[in-house]
Amino acid sequence: MLTIKRVSLDIPRGRRILAVSDIHGHVHFLKKVLERAGFCKDDELIIDGDIIEKGPYSLETLRYVMELDKKPNVHVISGNVDSWQLELIGSCEPERTRALAEFIRTAKKRWGGSLFLDFCEEMGIGHPQSEAETAAAREKVIVHGQAELKFLSELPSIVEAGNFIFVHSGLPERWEEMDGQEATPVLKFDDFRNRSGSFDRCVVAGHWPVCLYRHEVAEFNPFFDRNKNIISIDGGCGLKRDGQLNCLIIPDAEGTMEEVSWTSYGGFPEMTAVDSQQERKARISVQYTDNRVELLPGQSPGAGLVRLRHLTTDTVLVVPEDYLYERDGTLRCDDFCDYHMEVKAGERVELVETGAMGSLIKKNGVSSWYHGRLKPV
Structure with missing residues (x-):
């Protein structure tokens, strides 16, 4: 079980912060959107959770993010899907085995793969077809994927930087007092913007595709709620047929929402x-x-x-x-x-x-x- 862990960054004035979330196994989208944003060593990059699943290249995406995370200017946050897969793979409880077996049966067909199946393919193991085969494969995956699973297990759930707070899905009331508690309330806060209060600092969250906050049009650009001081950035990458991966560009950690811009990449032909x-x-x-x-x-x-x-x-x-x-x-x-x-x-x-x-x-x-x-x- 992941617990809430906060990290506070001391970022020099004038240093850009880039933030992406909900990559969902689309490593090529991540590379493209960072290229469009001009990401370099003079920027801070925050990856705001949901690195894997619901996309075709979970393991490749995770390893790319792990390489990025070796740099001092890159900070990775846990998402609910990352945490969920960590629990499914790491648990031997029958209900978890059943859930994992059911998930991988649909993942390949619906999204082209999953972290567990990627590990299996790399080890030359056929796709498990039953709960018993899933349980046997999991024992090998836990050993083979030790570094990747350890990385996911150690991710923080909240990163604070000046006037901005980064969290995968949202902040419940009295969140400042929740250090060490179970992390689900900040990893899976559905419909955060409509269910939250307002904040003194700007909260940047993913998890809830921004198109769900709009009903007159299907729009996937970041959603700026200036009354509540919330920016939602999940562009529906991998989840929506017309989704995109957004990259928020914050020119200064001590700045305001009004100074924030973004770029995006959807992979569609012009x-x-x-x-x-x-x-x-x-x-x-x-x-x-x-x-x-x-x-x-x-x-x-x-x-x-x-x-x-x-x-x-x-x-x-x-x-x-x-x-x-x-x-x-x-x-x-x-x-x-x-x-x-x-x-x-x-x-x-x-x-x-x-x-x-x-x-x-x-x-x-x-x-x-x-x-x-x-x-x-």
Whole structure:
């Protein structure tokens, strides 16, 4: 069990702080966004948790972060996924073995891999197919991955630097008195911005994808709550089909939120819009916190499309068929917003996907459906 451990940094005036979170096994995204931010030895880098899982290269990402952490100007914080995998791999309790076996059964299919499976592949062990095989493989993983697991187990959960506090998911009340207590309250504080009070210092948190704080559009840029003094930076990398990895740029630890900027990387190809499109505001935004739907009978809306009713709002909508999935015996819809942004002919956009609904594009961190033609830049 990880306990809350705080680290306080003494950063000279005028020295930049870069902060990223929720890399989720996307080491190539991390390298790209740090390149865009111009990261160098004269900066401080804070990696704000969730290094691994829900992405294709967990072990490679973890080892890259471990190499970065050897530098005196790099500081890594634990995230809930990092802590959770550490517990699953390190525990011999039957329920943990069962949870690990269930997780790795879906991880390869859904995200392309997991830390545990990466270790297995490196050792030449086939993917475990049962709880017994998982338990046997775990004994070998614990030995083989000793350095990596030790690194995860020793990570702090809060880093303080001047006027800024960095924590993976959020700060509960009286957090200053929680040193040495179980770390879950700061590793998994869902919907932190809406459930917290305000802070004297700026709190930088990840964990909760920023698009969940917005309902009119699907936007993945950092969310600045100036009333509460909170910056949320999880751009949905690896979790959302149109997500990105954000890098916050703080010019001075003694500065304010108003001076903070950011850059991002999403890995999507750049395209040029051939046709213009007028803005059409969103009628509905389905998010995973409220995504139960039912199929509606009747005429098909088109090849590759399905007609649904969103159970909570009773809204009828049409979505791509591959947005549907089942969880806990209930039909659900992947994150979907029917917003159409204004696009001018000749503008550059990023192409997320093309399908029966048209093209899902991004511009300035905002996603939109687009029904015009695109051509490569």
